[in-house]
Amino acid sequence: DGGITQSPKYLFRKEGQNVTLSCEQNLNHDAMYWYRQDPGQGLRLIYYSQIVNDFQKGDIAEGYSVSREKKESFPLTVTSAQKNPTAFYLCASSPSVGGNQPQHFGDGTRLSIL
């Protein structure tokens, strides 16, 4: 089935450690996105990418990094510079950036600090 796969579902990070969250899609979508969701709050955009080897900062990019080496993959690295990384991270994709087609989401990765 076509869809977006995020892994792992749960992730624990030690202080000062970088961690990478995986996001893979087989929908042949050009655009991919990373959001962060905190308890009881809405989603905040971290980064998005409209095409391979290109990405743009969202509202809260500080302390995060991304890469887009393949169309189907958009991994997110949470660096030690992110002081409050505990959150639910959601990856999404859409056919293209700027269109009215909806974004479709994966099932998320919940990151916690040990």
Add this chain to the structure above:
Amino acid sequence: DAKTTQPPSMDCAEGRAANLPCNHSTISGNEYVYWYRQIHSQGPQYIIHGLKNNETNEMASLIITEDRKSSTLILPHATLRDTAVYYCIVRVAEFGNEKLTFGTGTRLTIIP
């Protein structure tokens, strides 16, 4: 993007139609209305979207008023699996406006 207002919670009996309202009185002519839902600990699920005409798909119907200041999401025959938080989002579909702004949504509970 225009702001949306939704009731914080609603109940609906299983098998009945669930009608979820959304107010977006400041919507502009090029803003689309999107509906998503989120079940606890899962990613948001896209339901439906529209600009000015009513829309229907296999999941739901979207009714947008003629002045576009409000809309209603209709789940025609609610089941227990429809229990979730439902989000109404208004967004201009243009390059550079990529984020989806989720408000607090409506927590819909389907009652057996």
